[in-house]
Amino acid sequence: MIRGGRGNAIRRTAKCVKHFFYLHFKSGRGHSKYLFGLLLVSGFLLIVNPQDVSGQFPNFGEGFKIPKIPNLFTNKIFKPEPQQVQWDPTNAVMPSLAGDLERDRKAMAEAPDKDRVLWQYRIALSQLRKGNFGVAAELLDDALLRVQASYGRSSKAGSARNVLKKESVKPFIGEPYERSMANYLRAIIYWKSNNLESARAAFKQAQFEDSDPEKRKYQSDYVTFDYLYGLASHKLKDPIWEEWYKNSLTHTNDQESFTPPPTYDDRANLILFIEFGVGPTKYAAGKHHRELHFTGGSTDVKRVRVTCGTITQETGPYDNLTFQAITRGGRVMDHILKAKSNFKSASGTVGTIALLGSVGAVAAGADERVAYGLLALGFASKWFSHLAKPDADTRCWNNLPQCLSFVAMPAKVGIHTLNVDLLGENGQPLTGRTRKVAFEVKDVLQDTVLFVSELDN
Amino acid sequence: MTSVSLGGFGKSGRPAVRAESTSIKCVDFADYIGSSFSKINDKFTLLKSQSLSCLVNQFEEFSDLTQNMLIHDLNRFRNRLKSYIPILLCATLSMIQAGCATDGKSPKEVSREQEGKGGSFFNTRDIDEAAAKIANRLVETPRIMNAKKEQYILVDAIKNQTRFPELTRNDAFIEALITELSKRKEFSEKVFFINRERAAILEEERKKKESGGVSGSSDVDYAGADFLLTGKFMDTATSSGKETQVRLSYLYTLLDVRRQIEVFRDSYDKRREGQRDSSYR
Numbered sequence: 001m002i003r004g005g006r007g008n009a010i011r012r013t014a015k016c017v018k019h020f021f022y023l024h025f026k027s028g029r030g031h032s033k034y035l036f037g038l039l040l041v042s043g044f045l046l047i048v049n050p051q052d053v054s055g056q057f058p059n060f061g062e063g064f065k066i067p068k069i070p071n072l073f074t075n076k077i078f079k080p081e082p083q084q085v086q087w088d089p090t091n092a093v094m095p096s097l098a099g100d101l102e103r104d105r106k107a108m109a110e111a112p113d114k115d116r117v118l119w120q121y122r123i124a125l126s127q128l129r130k131g132n133f134g135v136a137a138e139l140l141d142d143a144l145l146r147v148q149a150s151y152g153r154s155s156k157a158g159s160a161r162n163v164l165k166k167e168s169v170k171p172f173i174g175e176p177y178e179r180s181m182a183n184y185l186r187a188i189i190y191w192k193s194n195n196l197e198s199a200r201a202a203f204k205q206a207q208f209e210d211s212d213p214e215k216r217k218y219q220s221d222y223v224t225f226d227y228l229y230g231l232a233s234h235k236l237k238d239p240i241w242e243e244w245y246k247n248s249l250t251h252t253n254d255q256e257s258f259t260p261p262p263t264y265d266d267r268a269n270l271i272l273f274i275e276f277g278v279g280p281t282k283y284a285a286g287k288h289h290r291e292l293h294f295t296g297g298s299t300d301v302k303r304v305r306v307t308c309g310t311i312t313q314e315t316g317p318y319d320n321l322t323f324q325a326i327t328r329g330g331r332v333m334d335h336i337l338k339a340k341s342n343f344k345s346a347s348g349t350v351g352t353i354a355l356l357g358s359v360g361a362v363a364a365g366a367d368e369r370v371a372y373g374l375l376a377l378g379f380a381s382k383w384f385s386h387l388a389k390p391d392a393d394t395r396c397w398n399n400l401p402q403c404l405s406f407v408a409m410p411a412k413v414g415i416h417t418l419n420v421d422l423l424g425e426n427g428q429p430l431t432g433r434t435r436k437v438a439f440e441v442k443d444v445l446q447d448t449v450l451f452v453s454e455l456d457n
Numbered sequence: 458m459t460s461v462s463l464g465g466f467g468k469s470g471r472p473a474v475r476a477e478s479t480s481i482k483c484v485d486f487a488d489y490i491g492s493s494f495s496k497i498n499d500k501f502t503l504l505k506s507q508s509l510s511c512l513v514n515q516f517e518e519f520s521d522l523t524q525n526m527l528i529h530d531l532n533r534f535r536n537r538l539k540s541y542i543p544i545l546l547c548a549t550l551s552m553i554q555a556g557c558a559t560d561g562k563s564p565k566e567v568s569r570e571q572e573g574k575g576g577s578f579f580n581t582r583d584i585d586e587a588a589a590k591i592a593n594r595l596v597e598t599p600r601i602m603n604a605k606k607e608q609y610i611l612v613d614a615i616k617n618q619t620r621f622p623e624l625t626r627n628d629a630f631i632e633a634l635i636t637e638l639s640k641r642k643e644f645s646e647k648v649f650f651i652n653r654e655r656a657a658i659l660e661e662e663r664k665k666k667e668s669g670g671v672s673g674s675s676d677v678d679y680a681g682a683d684f685l686l687t688g689k690f691m692d693t694a695t696s697s698g699k700e701t702q703v704r705l706s707y708l709y710t711l712l713d714v715r716r717q718i719e720v721f722r723d724s725y726d727k728r729r730e731g732q733r734d735s736s737y738r
Contacts (some may be wrong), residue, residue, distance in 0.1 A: 150733055151701075157734035170736050190622060197615070198622035205620035212696045212738075238616060332738040370533065 094118065094398060097126050099457045101135060114156065117143045118172040121182055121397045128185060129453045137189045140182055147173045147182070160333070160393070163340050167333060167393035177280075177324040178397045179209040184225065184404075188273050191232070192449040200232035214329020221251045221327075223318040224404045227261045231408065234264045235447070259316040261406070268408035270308065271447050274315075276301045276422055276454035277402025280322040284392040288344055290337040292392040297322045297402035301430065301454070305421040306407045314423075317403030333392075340390035348385035354378030401455060411441045411448065420452050583727055584624065587707045588633035590725050591688075596644050598711070600720055601684070604647070611651045611682035611714075619692035619705060630688070651682055684720065685712040699738070702730045 094115070097104050104126065108119035120143035124136040150157065150173045160170035173179065187202030207225040210218075220226075230244035245264065252258045277299025285293045297320075305314045355378035361371040420435040433454065441448050595601060601608050612634070617625040624630060639645050667675035688709040695702050705727045711720040 150737055151731040152734075154734055157736050160734075160736035167736065170734075173737060186622070190626075195622075195625065197617040197625035201617050201620055201622040201625065204618075205622070208620050208694055208696070211694075236616070238618070240618060332735045336735065366533070367529075 094122070094395060097122055097399065097457055099126060099130075101127060101132070114169065114171045115395060116171070117146050117174065118395055118397060121174065121178065122399050124182075125185060125397075125399055126457050128188070128451055129455065129457065131451075133189050133192050136185065137193075140186045140189070144182060144186060146171070147179060161336050163343055164387045164389060166389040166391050167337060168391070168395055170393070172393075172395050174397060175282075175325065176209045176212070176328055177321055178400070180206040180222065180225070180324070181321070181397070181400060182206075183209060187228070188449065188451060191271060191447065194446055196232045196236050196447075200229045200236075203229040203232065210324065213327055215327070218327035218329075222324065222404075223248050223251045223261065224406060226251070227318065228406065231264055258318075261315075261318060265408060265410065267410040269441065269444055269447050270409050270411040270418075271449045272306060272407040272409070272418070272420075273449070273451045274304055274306075274405040274407065274420065275401035275403065275452075276304070276317075276405070278455070279398075279400030279402050280325045280396075281398050282392075282394040282396040284394050288341045288390040290341040290390040290392055291334070292331070292394070294322065294325045296326075297400075299402045299454075300424055301403070301422040301433075302425055303423040303427065304405050304407075305419075305423055305429070306409070307419040307421070308409060308411060308416055311409050313407050313409055315405050315407050317405050319404040321400055321402055321404070337390045337392055340388055344385050344388035344390055347381045347388065351378045351381030351383075351385055354381060399455065399457060401453065413441050413444055415440045418450065418452075422454060583705065584630050584633050585637075586727075587725050588630065588637045591634060591686075591709055591723075592637040592641065592644075594721065594723055595638065595648075595686075595711070596641055598720060600713075601648060602643070608648045608683050609651050609680045610648060610684045610686055610711075611653075613685055613687040616687075616689040619690045620694065621690075621692070621705075624690050630690075649680070651680055682714050685714050686710070687712065700730050700732045702728075704728050 095107060098107070101123070104119075104123045108116065108123060111119055120139040124139040124143070127139070128136040150171070154171070157170045159165050160167045162169075174182065183202045183206035187199045187206065190196070190199035190202055203225045207220045207222055207229070210222060211220045213219055226244050226248035230241040230248060233239075233241035233244060241264070249260050277297055279297040280294045281297075283293050283295060285291050301317075303314055303316045305312060354374045358371045358374035358378060361374060362368070416439055418437040418439065420437070421429040422433045422435075424430050435452050435454070437450055437452060439448060439450055595610075612631050615625055615628075615630050635650050638648070638650075662671070663675055663677055665671045666673045686709065688707060691706045691708065693704045693706075707725040708722070709724070710722045712718070713720055
């Protein structure tokens with residue numbers, strides 16, 4: 001007598017399946033129970049473990065690791081993958097800086113060597129905001145030396161092209177906007193030490209780092225770098241300044257409220273570098289996280305007002321780093337990652353077909369060696385699919401500002417206090433965000449360089 | 458068929474023996490074991506002979522069957538593989554595409570004959586080479602070497618129009634040039650470089666001498682420059698997306714200060730090309 005109910009239905013189905021396999025295996029030639037076991041395992045992997053292995057497993061706390069089981073749902077037959085995967089913070093965010101030099105240095109020493117340059121960038125900027133120009137110079141010099149050394153054959157960089165390795169295995173040197181910023185900060189430090197020749201060389205290098213975007217119209221289009229190269233040349237009485245100043249006026253960077261930079265003031269000896277807003281960060285999206293995308297930075301600051309004694313100057317942002325990050329366009333590495341992703345999909349599909357084929361072979365009563373062969377092929381293919389790592393490298397310099405600005409004004413010898421007001425939409429100073437800087441001008445003929453940031457760390 | 462099960466010892470201390478399909482109720486344990494073993498032995502001998510003959514037959518059947526099935530299976534497997542060929546091809550091509558991406562190339566010097574390819578990156582050796590080249594030119598200048606009295610050269614700050622801040626960091630080039638010239642005896646005995654970097658300290662020292670604070674004469678006879686050596690670093694850099702090509706030039710001029718004429722003008726070029734690994738491009 002057959003009774004209703006879900007439990008009975010499951011039991012009946014299980015019994016039918018068992019009987020079905022029993023009948024087939026009874027007429028087989030040995031080892032059928034092992035084959036049955038393997039099929040059960042593959043069924044488990046297909047059905048019970050549907051999450052994408054390229055994603056992150058949930059975090060159960062330190063010391064607890066979930067064994068990585070290959071995902072068999074890597075093709076479109078069973079579960080189409082979402083085309084847009086949201087930002088994955090576990091993959092994107094670097095450990096935040098402590099703000100304390102010793103602790104940050106210790107963290108840098110413990111970090112993998114491939115991330116050294118990234119740590120140096122971040123700590124240098126953090127220290128620059130605290131006024132430690134010497135420490136920042138030391139860190140940036142080493143970082144830029146490593147960036148220069150990235151030219152040439154490198155097995156570490158080459159391993160990022162390996163299908164079975166992530167892009168992030170390569171030593172970090174940064175995207176062009178990050179390398180530009182490293183050179184820009186170094187230039188500020190050169191200026192601070194009154195080495196204008198080296199400062200303008202570093203500005204030129206910063207601009208050069210932006211010389212290879214996908215679209216030529218975005219080539220070397222930082223206003224700040226051209227303008228400051230011109231200013232440094234102007235101070236060095238090098239007639240080349242005029243050409244660079246004119247260049248700076250040709251870039252608008254698609255900013256709505258862009259104000260062209262002013263002409264050079266011969267009397268200006270107070271050089272003020274200003275930055276505000278939270279800069280862009282990276283995330284991986286697309287199929288198998290193979291595409292590199294940027295989260296747009298943000299700021300509610302529209303303009304900046306600088307007051308020193310009786311002199312007041314107002315300026316807008318000259319450069320927007322999110323704009324610079326996203327106008328780089330496609331990379332050669334994107335094609336490599338796409339190829340990796342295709343391999344992952346194709347091998348996954350082959351694996352799925354082979355596994356299903358092995359099940360079909362058993363069901364159809366074919367020779368179990370065929371089933372074994374297909375099963376082995378399926379597992380091997382699935383395993384290779386699991387091992388393929390098309391993820392884009394999302395390590396990023398995450399304490400960069402959103403906007404760069406600049407003011408030069410005359411200042412007499414003596415101790416001064418400078419007010420930097422960040423202005424909102426209607427030109428009103430944003431409450432509680434005024435920066436006050438005390439400084440001393442020792443020599444009118446020598447520039448006094450200040451670095452003012454809205455960000456603390 | 459007789460099946461026997463031994464149930465352990467009973468309450469009376471005798472072994473409890475149960476037998477099915479036989480008339481045995483209660484026998485001595487030793488007798489029972491002996492007879493059972495002899496029966497089992499007979500049965501086993503019979504089974505062995507049956508099994509051997511059966512196995513031989515089965516093996517013959519099996520070998521024929523295996524041969525046929527192997528051919529059949531291989532044909533089926535080959536046919537199935539054909540349907541996978543596009544997918545396998547796609548996977549292989551993907552691997553090839555990923556693997557074919559190029560390595561980087563270290564910045565290397567190119568000869569004059571290869572100038573069409575152009576390109577150069579800054580190397581600290583360039584500073585030494587440029588300094589040596591200028592030193593050679595100065596030593597070969599008759600106007601300086603044939604002069605009857607000491608000659609004084611003032612080195613102007615080097616202009617750096619390149620993108621390499623290292624060229625002008627810590628006056629690296631001027632230091633290298635003066636060191637290079639100091640090595641040439643015939644030059645260093647006759648020609649001197651004016652150093653005004655420490656002018657403030659020297660002036661302070663002179664004042665101390667003048668006031669009697671320290672010993673020594675306070676008389677001064679500051680040397681004036683007979684020649685002015687000026688220099689400029691320039692570069693032309695292009696990036697084609699794949700390769701970066703740089704031409705680094707150093708232009709230098711020696712001026713006669715009194716007559717304000719150029720004694721000589723020369724240049725020194727370096728070209729290099731380099732390429733980052735494609736994973737960075």
